[in-house]
Amino acid sequence: xxxxxxxxxxxxxxxxxxxxxxxxxxxxxxxxxxxxxxxxxxxxxxxxxxxxxxxxxxxxxxxxxxxxxxxxxxxxxxxxxxxxxxxxxxxxxxxxxxxxxxxxxxxxxxxxxxxxxxxxxxxxxxxxxxxxxxxxxxxxxxxxxxxxxxxxxxxxxxxxxxxxxxxxxxxxxxxxxxxxxxxxxxxxxxxxxxxxxxxxxxx
Amino acid sequence: xxxxxxxxxxxxxxxxxxxxxxxxxxxxxxxxxxxxxxxxxxxxxxxxxxxxxxxxxxxxxxxxxxxxxxxxxxxxxxxxxxxxxxxxxxxxxxxxxxxxxxxxxxxxxxxxxxxxxxxxxxxxxxxxxxxxxxxxxxxxxxxxxxxxxxxxxxxxxxxxxxxxxxxxxxxxxxxxxxxxxxxxxxxxxxxxxxxxxxxxxxxxxxxxxxxxxxxxxxxxxxxxxxxxxxxxxx
Numbered sequence: 207x208x209x210x211x212x213x214x215x216x217x218x219x220x221x222x223x224x225x226x227x228x229x230x231x232x233x234x235x236x237x238x239x240x241x242x243x244x245x246x247x248x249x250x251x252x253x254x255x256x257x258x259x260x261x262x263x264x265x266x267x268x269x270x271x272x273x274x275x276x277x278x279x280x281x282x283x284x285x286x287x288x289x290x291x292x293x294x295x296x297x298x299x300x301x302x303x304x305x306x307x308x309x310x311x312x313x314x315x316x317x318x319x320x321x322x323x324x325x326x327x328x329x330x331x332x333x334x335x336x337x338x339x340x341x342x343x344x345x346x347x348x349x350x351x352x353x354x355x356x357x358x359x360x361x362x363x364x365x366x367x368x369x370x371x372x373x374x375x376x377x378x379x380x381x382x383x384x385x386x387x388x389x390x391x392x393x394x395x396x397x398x399x400x401x402x403x404x405x406x407x408x409x
Numbered sequence: 410x411x412x413x414x415x416x417x418x419x420x421x422x423x424x425x426x427x428x429x430x431x432x433x434x435x436x437x438x439x440x441x442x443x444x445x446x447x448x449x450x451x452x453x454x455x456x457x458x459x460x461x462x463x464x465x466x467x468x469x470x471x472x473x474x475x476x477x478x479x480x481x482x483x484x485x486x487x488x489x490x491x492x493x494x495x496x497x498x499x500x501x502x503x504x505x506x507x508x509x510x511x512x513x514x515x516x517x518x519x520x521x522x523x524x525x526x527x528x529x530x531x532x533x534x535x536x537x538x539x540x541x542x543x544x545x546x547x548x549x550x551x552x553x554x555x556x557x558x559x560x561x562x563x564x565x566x567x568x569x570x571x572x573x574x575x576x577x578x579x580x581x582x583x584x585x586x587x588x589x590x591x592x593x594x595x596x597x598x599x600x601x602x603x604x605x606x607x608x609x610x611x612x613x614x615x616x617x618x619x620x621x622x623x624x625x626x627x628x629x630x631x632x633x634x635x636x637x638x639x640x641x642x643x
Contacts, residue, residue, distance in 0.1 A: 239491040243484060254475035256467040268479050275483045277628055280596040281579035290464060297467045305432050306630060340468065347469040365433035366466050372428040390427035394459045401465065
């Protein structure tokens with residue numbers, strides 16, 4: 207049974223914000239809603255941005271993010287730090303939820319982001335080293351994607367952001383399934399070489 | 410179990426590592442590939458290498474601020490869950506009904522899988538307090554037990570002695586009415602003593618069966634394996 211927050215963590219709510227994600231997840235596993243809120247605040251923008259890129263509809267993206275974070279709260283005990291950062295884990299959950307939503311609702315024009323009233327593009331002050339590192343990472347990943355031959359970047363984007371299966375992509379492009387798989391593999395392998403040690407990229 | 414060292418590009422493995430990490434396999438292909446990876450070191454290594462690249466892709470998208478109403482909705486449910494977990498007799502985690510029900514219908518073919526799962530039989534039920542039924546569930550894990558308490562159209566399943574889900578897995582609660590199993594938003598684990606108390610989201614009007622399966626993190630839209638817990642409500 208959880209007692210008052212301070213007795214669980216030895217910290218105030220404000221002190222929670224000094225904890226690393228992995229430490230927060232230990233508290234989340236014990237049902238600490240305040241720790242979960244800190245995790246949410248840190249990663250909700252990235253989660254929403256991914257969902258919005260995939261769904262291209264604000265309402266659907268909001269549903270996906272909400273469902274994803276609730277799933278995270280309710281399965282927090284299963285976070286395994288050996289399989290990547292908390293951020294990677296969260297974005298993986300949101301990605302899976304978005305794919306489910308896209309395939310379930312047969313959204314048209316996916317992949318084409320529109321505004322729908324979203325005007326809160328994040329301000330870009332370089333407040334912390336972490337934010338600078340993330341911006342550098344974003345640029346490197348975009349550059350690596352752009353450096354691919356169009357045929358490879360297209361199948362990767364249709365699959366990862368469009369939520370399409372390799373069979374659907376093959377039908378859409380009128381190309382054999384084996385070729386689609388090959389392009390995915392080649393593209394990802396080239397990106398891996400471009401990005402160097404992937405562990406430095408995703409954390 | 411022998412390890413398969415054949416390279417994934419030769420056709421024997423289907424070249425599925427890249428579509429797998431991109432989320433581009435169908436659910437059936439995904440399940441088959443997960444099974445394949447359990448015996449294929451080459452595919453495991455390739456997935457590990459490509460997965461890190463795929464997981465970097467979200468960084469490439471334009472960044473927006475998450476609308477504030479998402480946080481309001483999430484935290485309202487989180488704090489409600491936390492309050493329920495603090496009630497006497499509750500175990501952590503105690504899961505509540507999801508924000509909204511899932512409407513996805515399970516293909517009829519999948520119902521066949523569930524029929525096979527019904528090899529787990531119901532062993533009994535008993536009455537409880539006035540207006541309350543307590544139904545004993547059959548649980549496949551040795552030494553584990555479960556009961557479903559039904560009252561006023563709502564139900565809560567209580568489990569004891571359950572093993573922790575395997576790494577990367579979570580327990581998911583399903584309901585079954587006239588058709589196939591319907592997913593709920595109740596994803597949960599169990600305490601160190603194998604205990605959990607989980608509310609059945611959306612009530613149990615018309616529900617004939619409540620069951621629990623082990624699913625990948627984030628849950629599934631259809632069962633990926635045999636139910637570990639099954640209770641027949643009516």
